[in-house]
Amino acid sequence: MTDLALEVRDLTKTFRMHRERANSIKHLIAGRGRNRFDEFTALRDVSFEVHEGEVFGVIGQNGSGKSTLLKCMAGILQPNKGSVTVHKRMSALLELGAGFHPELTGRENVFLNAAILGMTRRDIAARFDDIVEFSGLESFIDTPVKTYSSGMYVRLAFAVAINVDPRLLIVDEILAVGDVTFQQRCLEKFVEFRNDGRTIVLVTHDLTSVKNMCDRAIWLRHGVVTGEGDPSELVEAYTEQMLGDHDRGSDGSTRRGSGEITVERVELFTDGGTSPVKRFRTGDSITLRLHYRAERAVPRPVFAIEIEQLGGTVVTAPCTRDVGLLPELLSGTGQVDIRLKDVALLPGTFDIHTSVTDFNRQHVYDHLHLALRIDVMTGRPYESGGVMTLRPEWTIS
Numbered sequence: 001m002t003d004l005a006l007e008v009r010d011l012t013k014t015f016r017m018h019r020e021r022a023n024s025i026k027h028l029i030a031g032r033g034r035n036r037f038d039e040f041t042a043l044r045d046v047s048f049e050v051h052e053g054e055v056f057g058v059i060g061q062n063g064s065g066k067s068t069l070l071k072c073m074a075g076i077l078q079p080n081k082g083s084v085t086v087h088k089r090m091s092a093l094l095e096l097g098a099g100f101h102p103e104l105t106g107r108e109n110v111f112l113n114a115a116i117l118g119m120t121r122r123d124i125a126a127r128f129d130d131i132v133e134f135s136g137l138e139s140f141i142d143t144p145v146k147t148y149s150s151g152m153y154v155r156l157a158f159a160v161a162i163n164v165d166p167r168l169l170i171v172d173e174i175l176a177v178g179d180v181t182f183q184q185r186c187l188e189k190f191v192e193f194r195n196d197g198r199t200i201v202l203v204t205h206d207l208t209s210v211k212n213m214c215d216r217a218i219w220l221r222h223g224v225v226t227g228e229g230d231p232s233e234l235v236e237a238y239t240e241q242m243l244g245d246h247d248r249g250s251d252g253s254t255r256r257g258s259g260e261i262t263v264e265r266v267e268l269f270t271d272g273g274t275s276p277v278k279r280f281r282t283g284d285s286i287t288l289r290l291h292y293r294a295e296r297a298v299p300r301p302v303f304a305i306e307i308e309q310l311g312g313t314v315v316t317a318p319c320t321r322d323v324g325l326l327p328e329l330l331s332g333t334g335q336v337d338i339r340l341k342d343v344a345l346l347p348g349t350f351d352i353h354t355s356v357t358d359f360n361r362q363h364v365y366d367h368l369h370l371a372l373r374i375d376v377m378t379g380r381p382y383e384s385g386g387v388m389t390l391r392p393e394w395t396i397s
Contacts, residue, residue: 004087005168005199006050006073011082013043013068042068043223045082052088052167053197057210057217057231059238062363065223066203073170073201088199091117091166102146106137106156109145113157117164127163134189135159136182155182162189168199205362207235257366261294261301261330263354266371278372281379282346282389288372290336290354297331300359305338309387310349310373319361326359344388345376 017038043065050056060066071077073084074092100109110131114124132141135156137148145153162169171190193200194213202214210217210231217234219227221241227234255262267276271285280286290303304319320326320336352372356365383389 003052004049005052005054006087006090006201007083007085008046008048008069008073009083009085011043011046011069011072011079011084012041013065013072013077013079015040015042041223043072043079046220046223046225047082048218048225048228050168050199050201052199054216055194055200055202055214057214057234058201058203058220059205059207059210059217059234060220063222064220066220067172068223069220070170070172070203086168088167089118089165090168090170091161091164092170100145100153100157103144105144106132106141106148109156110141110160113160114164117161119164123165127165131156131159131163134163134185151182158186162186162193166198168201169193170201170203172203207239211235253368253370255366255368257356257364260296260365261292261298261356262366263303263356263368263371264291264293266290266352266354266368268372268374279375279377280343281377282343283379283381284343285339285341286343288338288340288352290338291333292330292336292356293333294331297329298365299329300326301330301365302326302357302359302361303336304355304357306353306355307345308351308353310351313387315345315350315387321359321361343376344391346383346386346389347376347378348387350374350376 017040046065046069048056058066058069068077070092072079073086074090075084100113104112107128110128111121111124114127114131115121119127132138135152135158137152137156140148140152145156148156190200190213200213202209204210214231216229217231218225219234219238226241227237267289268278268280269276269287269289270280271287276289288305290305292303294301302319302321304317306317307315309315318338350373351370352374353367353369354371355367357363358365381389381391
């Protein structure tokens with residue numbers, strides 16, 4: 001038991017969902033003091049252990065209970081039944097900056113927030129310079145945080161949370177903070193934590209991170225632990241289940257998402273061609289055309305494609321956010337064109353998947369698995385193996 005960092009035992013958490021709430025004294029008296037409500041069970045008999053030095057993942061679709069579980073582990077919510085036992089000093093990266101006071105300066109908020117997280121004033125003073133340096137806000141540290149941008153705000157909160165010397169870190173979406181440079185620094189910090197033998201509980205929709213970073217994982221579905229064990233096996237089972245929960249098209253395609261905006265179909269055109277095709281040659285330039293329909297105005301949607309070799313190797317996965325193409329609102333119907341010049345794919349069969357998400361790439365409006373299957377034929381340059389050509393220049397001397 002001494003190597004345990006966290007224990008969750010038979011955790012159950014329910015919420016009241018009010019059908020009709022009294023909004024006046026007259027209404028309350030007429031209803032004889034009763035507010036009608038249904039009871040919603042967010043978590044039911046959840047149990048697991050996290051060992052010291054482990055990176056432990058929690059996966060599950062939206063509404064599965066992940067956020068409720070995090071808040072119970074962090075002590076923000078109290079369970080109706082069961083217990084959470086924390087054996088190590090913990091820091092939770094959930095709602096960053098929740099303890100900040102907008103009228104106080106960055107410096108004052110560092111001391112306030114670190115104290116809330118359990119540090120003494122002497123410890124905070126000793127780590128203050130490291131916190132400010134990590135945040136990159138040296139020039140603004142004595143300015144009230146109400147003048148900060150949202151990015152500056154969460155950077156300072158993140159810097160405080162990871163510098164309180166936690167032995168147990170509970171993290172919600174590790175790379176959803178700040179700009180690309182700051183996200184890279186965050187990732188490096190997590191790798192450093194892992195190499196130091198610290199314990200991390202990671203909740204994320206990024207299944208690749210779960211497979212690459214986690215030692216074990218659990219899968220939550222409708223508030224119940226559906227599976228526990230090897231992250232790769234769990235992610236595969238979760239993905240299959242997710243795809244099985246949605247309609248499968250006659251061509252083998254599957255769709256999931258909330259549906260406010262969808263990609264209705266994908267077409268491929270070669271340069272100079274006016275009719276869509278399903279094959280081209282190595283070295284051709286092509287255009288992929290995504291036809292979308294938005295049932296209502298969607299703010300700042302991000303379109304993405306994924307080109308996957310038949311059998312599972314992802315060759316590339318670009319999105320419109322990568323290039324700053326972010327329309328403020330999209331509604332009705334339209335198209336998104338992706339031009340690929342001098343395509344380096346070698347002969348073979350490839351699947352194209354599409355997705356539309358919100359700006360943070362967390363909420364999925366639409367994910368169309370197997371939107372289009374294409375064949376690449378022999379072209380120039382000719383090579384006899386591999387997925388793509390790097391156009392080598394050979395010299396023998």
